[in-house]
Amino acid sequence: EPEVTQTPSHQVTQMGQEVILRCVPISNHLYFYWYRQILGQKVEFLVSFYNNEISEKSEIFDDQFSVERPDGSNFTLKIRSTKLEDSAMYFCASMGGINSPLHFGNGTRLTVT
């Protein structure tokens, strides 16, 4: 069964540094998402991406965040200047169509020190 893949599985960075989290969505999917989950809390929506542009974003997704689909397979989340409170599990997800289920990757655990 095809899967959403994310790298790295764990990223440690110092406060103020830039990080890029990488995702390869399922190959024929059209809608791409980033969610985050602070330890022990709920899954929070960050941003959705369709047709090479952001279609929706949450209040969390401020100017420090950006997404890119640089080629036909990768989907990246960049945090420009990390803060301690950015420490969380970041999940990439994709779906094939608006009536399709959402599939999550295994996540990248980001630790900001």
Place this chain on the structure above:
Amino acid sequence: GENVEQHPSTLSVQEGDSAVIKCTYSDSASNYFPWYKQELGKRPQLIIDIRSNVGEKKDQRIAVTLNKTAKHFSLHITETQPEDSAVYFCAARPGGNSGYALNFGKGTSLLVTP
């Protein structure tokens, strides 16, 4: 925006008993309601979903019911087993011309004791 409330936050049942988790949503235009199971340190995995034109859906020991008028939906697990122990999240997808993002509840930590 859509607000999803989930109860209870923790639930402990004995093996073989049933477990029920309830969610409410605020946006009457929401039209898709999935349930995800998340084991410790792993990704959320879809276990069952229901669309707004259906009142109930069942898959073996798992069932979901939807009451559109009351804007609530529930997950029912029968004959629970220890491997059902996990955190369960409900979610709702708003209708309309949005990014079709899911909004999640806060999760229910289910413990099934042998």
